[in-house]
Amino acid sequence: MLFLISKRVLAACGTVIAVIMLSGTLIHLVPGDPVTAMMAQSVSATPEAMAEMRAKLGLDLPIWQQVLLYLGQVLQGDLGTTIRGNESVATLLLQRLPNTFALAVSGLGVALAIGIPLGFLAAVNRGRIADTAVMIVAVLGVSIPAFWLGLIMMQVFSLKLGWLPVAGSSWRNIILPALTLGLTYCALVARMTRSALIEVLNEDYIRTARAKGLREHEVLLVHALRPALISIVTVVGLVFAYLLGGQVIIENVFSWNGIGRLAIQAMLERDYPMIQGFIVVFAISVVIVSMLIDIVYGFLDPRMRHR
Amino acid sequence: MTSTIQTSVQRRHLPFSVALGLGLAIVIIMASLLSPYLMPFDPMRMAAGPRLTAPSMKYLFGTDEFGRDLFSRVLIGGRLSLGIGITAVVSGLLVGGLVGLFAAFSGRTIETVLLRLIDVLYSFPDTLIALALVAFLGPGIGNATLAIAISLVPFYARVTYGLAAAERAKPYIEAARLARIRSGRLVRVHVMPNITQSLIVMGTLGFSSAILSASGLSFLGLGVQPPSPEWGAILAAGRNYITKAPWILIFPGLAICLTVLSFNLIGDSLRDIVDPRRKGRS
Numbered sequence: 125m126l127f128l129i130s131k132r133v134l135a136a137c138g139t140v141i142a143v144i145m146l147s148g149t150l151i152h153l154v155p156g157d158p159v160t161a162m163m164a165q166s167v168s169a170t171p172e173a174m175a176e177m178r179a180k181l182g183l184d185l186p187i188w189q190q191v192l193l194y195l196g197q198v199l200q201g202d203l204g205t206t207i208r209g210n211e212s213v214a215t216l217l218l219q220r221l222p223n224t225f226a227l228a229v230s231g232l233g234v235a236l237a238i239g240i241p242l243g244f245l246a247a248v249n250r251g252r253i254a255d256t257a258v259m260i261v262a263v264l265g266v267s268i269p270a271f272w273l274g275l276i277m278m279q280v281f282s283l284k285l286g287w288l289p290v291a292g293s294s295w296r297n298i299i300l301p302a303l304t305l306g307l308t309y310c311a312l313v314a315r316m317t318r319s320a321l322i323e324v325l326n327e328d329y330i331r332t333a334r335a336k337g338l339r340e341h342e343v344l345l346v347h348a349l350r351p352a353l354i355s356i357v358t359v360v361g362l363v364f365a366y367l368l369g370g371q372v373i374i375e376n377v378f379s380w381n382g383i384g385r386l387a388i389q390a391m392l393e394r395d396y397p398m399i400q401g402f403i404v405v406f407a408i409s410v411v412i413v414s415m416l417i418d419i420v421y422g423f424l425d426p427r428m429r430h431r
Numbered sequence: 432m433t434s435t436i437q438t439s440v441q442r443r444h445l446p447f448s449v450a451l452g453l454g455l456a457i458v459i460i461m462a463s464l465l466s467p468y469l470m471p472f473d474p475m476r477m478a479a480g481p482r483l484t485a486p487s488m489k490y491l492f493g494t495d496e497f498g499r500d501l502f503s504r505v506l507i508g509g510r511l512s513l514g515i516g517i518t519a520v521v522s523g524l525l526v527g528g529l530v531g532l533f534a535a536f537s538g539r540t541i542e543t544v545l546l547r548l549i550d551v552l553y554s555f556p557d558t559l560i561a562l563a564l565v566a567f568l569g570p571g572i573g574n575a576t577l578a579i580a581i582s583l584v585p586f587y588a589r590v591t592y593g594l595a596a597a598e599r600a601k602p603y604i605e606a607a608r609l610a611r612i613r614s615g616r617l618v619r620v621h622v623m624p625n626i627t628q629s630l631i632v633m634g635t636l637g638f639s640s641a642i643l644s645a646s647g648l649s650f651l652g653l654g655v656q657p658p659s660p661e662w663g664a665i666l667a668a669g670r671n672y673i674t675k676a677p678w679i680l681i682f683p684g685l686a687i688c689l690t691v692l693s694f695n696l697i698g699d700s701l702r703d704i705v706d707p708r709r710k711g712r713s
Contacts, residue, residue: 139551142548151567155568155569161569263692263696267695268691269643269646275666275670275673275684283674369558370558373650373651388651390566391562391566391651392653403563406559407555410554410555411554
């Protein structure tokens with residue numbers, strides 16, 4: 125078990141370092157000179173100020189030194205400062221991170237609460253009307269853009285019915301964005317639950333359970349659901365990553381004060397250190413969550429410990 | 432594999448979902464191609480009608496805040512969305528396919544390094560990769576297409592690698608290797624014909640995700656810029672008139688949904704046919 129944990133932690137560190145280095149090179153994708161692009165709208169764009177900015181970002185160094193410099197800074201917890209306002213990128217992102225996590229966890233909760241029962245229903249009634257209905261809902265779910273669903277929900281529940289506030293960051297404000305994310309990603313969860321459960325239902329021990337005369341609900345709830353849920357745990361990490369990605373747009377739709385909203389603002393203002401910081405923080409969040417899930421999975425499924 | 436799809440089609444076993452998806456896709460593609468003939472108004476003409484008019488017989492989808500005819504804009508917008516989608520998928524598939532093939536038929540070390548890198552990138556949502564790239568490349572239709580194409584590369588590389596690695600293990604490859612056929616020729620002549628069909632199916636799956644990314648980027652103001660009638664861009668502008676003119680939100684959104692839905696329906700079912708092991712599982 126300790127071996128599994130250390131292996132996962134090492135792999136996670138490798139991924140994070142790779143992403144930090146990639147993110148350090150991204151500024152060279154900017155067509156032309158990044159400093160000119162950043163300072164284009166600024167009144168203080170004197171040659172001296174631009175040279176100062178170039179030195180501050182390390183752009184006067186060879187590219188491999190820039191990447192190592194950025195990696196060194198990030199590993200010390202320094203993500204640089206914003207172009208506008210000269211504030212610490214790390215502080216700004218960390219301030220907003222709790223909001224982002226609150227929304228992500230609520231959204232994931234909704235997705236699991238709707239998706240798992242739907243997938244269960246479909247697998248148990250495989251090939252029948254209930255199965256087809258769930259699969260239709262699932263394919264619709266992955267086809268609706270989350271931001272559009274969000275706007276429609278806002279129009280109906282906030283503006284027409286007046287049940288919920290349009291924007292802000294109180295607990296009542298989390299309901300609509302969390303529902304939007306949950307409804308968008310429950311389709312993915314339902315499909316995965318369905319295939320996991322169908323796989324389990326084909327196992328020999330299920331046949332044995334039925335053969336020894338257990339009632340169907342006992343077979344399903346006691347013998348089939350538990351192992352199916354264990355394999356669902358592995359995909360929760362994937363769903364979480366996609367949910368966090370979709371959340372970047374949803375935070376903007378509902379003006380939710382998370383890192384996604386901060387990131388889009390930085391992208392529109394060409395605040396490159398902020399965008400790089402966002403990529404790094406996002407990557408670390410995704411990597412930590414999937415690492416934790418791998419470890420939890422190791423605890424739940426003894427077979428994994430010996431791989 | 433070719434025969435599986437052919438027999439499935441010959442026996443008229445074309446599942447209802449594929450038929451529905453194909454039907455929808457054909458209607459959408461035709462409507463976009465023929466949009467110049469179908470459009471009742473010039474999509475860019477301001478004050479083609481009164482501002483923010485509700486849908487009527489004259490203005491089927493209503494008009495927007497500048498009095499432009501929304502029906503004409505949604506129709507011609509299909510060209511933009513489909514164009515971005517096709518360009519991004521074809522280039523992403525080409526590059527990803529080459530990377531995947533290279534990983535499968537190069538030495539052990541290159542294979543491990545490439546796979547690890549692909550897996551790292553693959554663990555991030557493709558929309559987010561596109562978003563990050565466009566943030567540095569700058570907004571606009573060309574950069575958005577490029578960013579979406581790159582965001583699809585890890586997916587296609589992973590899929591191609593999987594298919595090629597499965598093919599690599601087959602006896603005929605071993606026979607070809609024993610006949611001293613070089614790797615390049617082996618891949619071109621022997622492996623490619625066997626995996627092309629599956630790759631095309633995967634292409635349709637990437638297409639819906641490309642359309643979603645494109646509309647998302649434009650919605651955020653980072654993709655196609657107004658006044659171009661890209662669906663996401665129309666939605667972004669319509670956001671400000673959510674109470675006064677909800678039709679500006681409804682129709683472009685429905686257009687995105689139906690397009691993505693049609694390609695998801697086709698891709699999902701074809702995947703079941705191409706890969707029978709998956710049948711009924713997901």
